[in-house]
Amino acid sequence: MAKNEKVVADPHACTLDKIISLCKRRGFVYQASEIYGGQAGAWDYGPLGVEFKRNIQNAWWKEMTQLHDDVVGLDSAIFQHHTTWEASGHVGHFSDPMIDCLECQARHRADKLIEDFVAANPDKAPGKPIDTMSHEEMKAYIDENIECPTCHSKNKKYTAVREFNLMFKTHQGPIADDAHLIYLRPETCQGIFTDFKSIVQSNRMKVPFGVAQVGKSFRNEIIFKNFIFRTCEFEQMEMEYFCKPGTEDETFERWRKERWAFYLKYGIPEKQLKWHHHDKLAHYAKDAYDITYNFPIGFEEIEGIHSRTDFDLSQHQEYSKKDMSYIDQEDGNKKYIPYVIETSAGLNRNFLMFLCEAYEEENVATEEGTEDYRTVLHLDPRLAPVTVAVLPLMKKGGLAEKAKEIQHLLKEDFVTDYDVSGTVGKRYRRQDEIGTPFCVTVDFDTIQETKDDGSKNDLFGTVTVRFRDSMEQERVKLSDLHTFLFNAIKNYKPVER
Numbered sequence: 001m002a003k004n005e006k007v008v009a010d011p012h013a014c015t016l017d018k019i020i021s022l023c024k025r026r027g028f029v030y031q032a033s034e035i036y037g038g039q040a041g042a043w044d045y046g047p048l049g050v051e052f053k054r055n056i057q058n059a060w061w062k063e064m065t066q067l068h069d070d071v072v073g074l075d076s077a078i079f080q081h082h083t084t085w086e087a088s089g090h091v092g093h094f095s096d097p098m099i100d101c102l103e104c105q106a107r108h109r110a111d112k113l114i115e116d117f118v119a120a121n122p123d124k125a126p127g128k129p130i131d132t133m134s135h136e137e138m139k140a141y142i143d144e145n146i147e148c149p150t151c152h153s154k155n156k157k158y159t160a161v162r163e164f165n166l167m168f169k170t171h172q173g174p175i176a177d178d179a180h181l182i183y184l185r186p187e188t189c190q191g192i193f194t195d196f197k198s199i200v201q202s203n204r205m206k207v208p209f210g211v212a213q214v215g216k217s218f219r220n221e222i223i224f225k226n227f228i229f230r231t232c233e234f235e236q237m238e239m240e241y242f243c244k245p246g247t248e249d250e251t252f253e254r255w256r257k258e259r260w261a262f263y264l265k266y267g268i269p270e271k272q273l274k275w276h277h278h279d280k281l282a283h284y285a286k287d288a289y290d291i292t293y294n295f296p297i298g299f300e301e302i303e304g305i306h307s308r309t310d311f312d313l314s315q316h317q318e319y320s321k322k323d324m325s326y327i328d329q330e331d332g333n334k335k336y337i338p339y340v341i342e343t344s345a346g347l348n349r350n351f352l353m354f355l356c357e358a359y360e361e362e363n364v365a366t367e368e369g370t371e372d373y374r375t376v377l378h379l380d381p382r383l384a385p386v387t388v389a390v391l392p393l394m395k396k397g398g399l400a401e402k403a404k405e406i407q408h409l410l411k412e413d414f415v416t417d418y419d420v421s422g423t424v425g426k427r428y429r430r431q432d433e434i435g436t437p438f439c440v441t442v443d444f445d446t447i448q449e450t451k452d453d454g455s456k457n458d459l460f461g462t463v464t465v466r467f468r469d470s471m472e473q474e475r476v477k478l479s480d481l482h483t484f485l486f487n488a489i490k491n492y493k494p495v496e497r
């Protein structure tokens, strides 16, 4: 590149703003309570969003339970006994460092303030990783370098850095005193630990084994930004794998490999993923890695893989006074508290990742040098909110009725859509934008046994299947349509971009 030549941003690149706009326009995600001006950090998943989110959750659930004989499922309560959170360390340790601007009183997460500043000014990075800085070091760095991002005051006047507990508190019943204090769970996994003995006994589980769970978690985050990336209410897909002490390192490596492979399997290219090793470990962890994805805002965490030792079970044993140990009949009835490897993925962050990865504004002009862009989501068909759209070429001539009949036949096995308004070209574009991998078009050949000249119509009883990614079309017999679609889903290959 010549000196002084400006790098021009690609106007067709994926940005978070484009994803937010598509999500709102097409019914994936809306701001919660929008009619009242919106509830900060809360989002509603619309008709397409709920299908898409459920497909991601089902893919994870299938991967973790159906495909692993040694992993079973659980759905534990959001409200756990308050002592659970004392034992887990959340009452004492689950906090973020916060700092307030003395000029405008805006509250910030001190570590994120530094992180954002360093991202924009890489030459001014502090001399050590941010997650190892003390409160005093953070305060000194912020005082010296960072203007408040809310009021932009040049004075840089801040309070000291303090810890802010992220758990939401409420009271059960009509009396709001400490005896009735209850927390909204900040992670799903504690229910797995408190149920450990019940699961072993009721299902005759033998260590090593895992327990998978998907559900809502709640954190009183100081900042929410980047759409659904960081919110107060979110869903986690967690699996706790109980293993014999001494085998935790190999088990950790096994699950790191498996979780990485999951993302490749559902179409995330390896170059878009990166490991982040934790320099500073959580109070329960012996080792920890995050899988990060290259979002339009940069590489950010989608899943954590944690080596949690016997911390949680030991703590629950101490606080509950109930024996949490396991008797290993395959090892001379040795008694021990199992070690735990955790895989903890954010469902909402997976949602955002799969959308960002799938998004393309593709020039589909047929003449060289001209431009005709379509917005397309190259989603894996197993994740796409709609699998098949059935489109009659026109409303008249019995085509609409036939298309409805075909949609009815497909409904039992696939999520379908039916669209008759506008040209077929426009309808294809609408389906491309929501990631529908297959459109089935019903035309006069589908319903006419003979041609106008009275000769036999060889295309009678067939439909056109149009593929989202290649935009190619294939004529398929109605009697073969189910099998054809099943095979197309099974043999789907992500487009290389």
Ligand code: GAP
Residues within 6 Å of the ligand: 186, 187, 188, 189, 219, 221, 228, 229, 230, 231, 232, 233, 234, 235, 236, 238, 301, 302, 303, 304, 342, 344, 345, 346, 347, 348, 349
């Ligand atoms: N049980 C371990 C645990 O909760 P974590 O790293 O705090 O670990 C795991 O959270 C995952 O949950 C993260 O990788 C992220 O995907 C998701 N997550 C955490 N906080 C979130 C938030 N405020 N909004 C959306 N997702 C969040």
